[in-house]
Amino acid sequence: MVSSEIIGQSAIRPNIVQLDDIDRILLRELVKDARIPNNALATRAGIAPSTCLARVRALRDAGVITGFHTAVDPNKLGLMTAALVALRIRPQARSRMVGIARELSKLPNVLSSFLMGGDRDIILHVVCTSPAELRDFVSDELSAHPDIANTQTDLVFEHIANPGS
Incomplete structure (x- = not known):
């Protein structure tokens, strides 16, 4: 068992940023609404607006906040x-898996791509206008790709997003 003193030590995990309660409040509120005005964010965190701005900037500079995004339905x-759509990459292309995932994530129908462990190498979250367009996308863009050995498509009936996303 690992002692609580060891967990979070920067020598053990040098890329982990230590957050305090104020940082957690700021992040929680920004995840809920990335467009929240600084003065409202400061009020929710119980700090001055200038302090709030400096802390958010520090979280960005540390790489904790990687961007602000617009969610589209x-x-x-x-x-x-x-x-x-789960993809299995051909063995000879495994060394290029990250590049392949980046290439595929630029296709217009792809919302997200995930590198996986286990029997699936990449999973793509794909949206299309119809089942026929989905079929054509998988057939023409994915199955025909020279580095993809096979695909498995699972339909999403409903996406229930994290309320803070």
């Missing part, structure tokens, strides 16, 4: 068919 854009 694919259904409102007519992208009514969603799927998780």
Whole structure:
């Protein structure tokens, strides 16, 4: 068993940023609403606006906050068919797996890509206008890709997002 004094020591995990309660409040509130005005964020954290701005900047500089994003509802854009497509990469292409995932994540139908352990190498979160478009996308863009050995497509009936996402 690892003692609580060892957990979180920077010598053990040099890339882990130590957060205090104020940092956690700031992050929680920013995840809920990345557009929250600084003065409102400061009030929720119980700190001065100038302190709030400096702390958020420090979290960005430390790489804890990696960006601010706009969430879009694919259904409102007519992208009514969603799927998780699992890919198995050919053995000779395994050394290029990260590059392949980055390449595939740039395709217009791909929302996210995940590098996996186990029997699936990459999982893509894909949205399309219809099952027929999904079929064509998997067939034309993925199955035809020279580095992909096989695909497995699972339809998503409903995506229940984290309320803070």
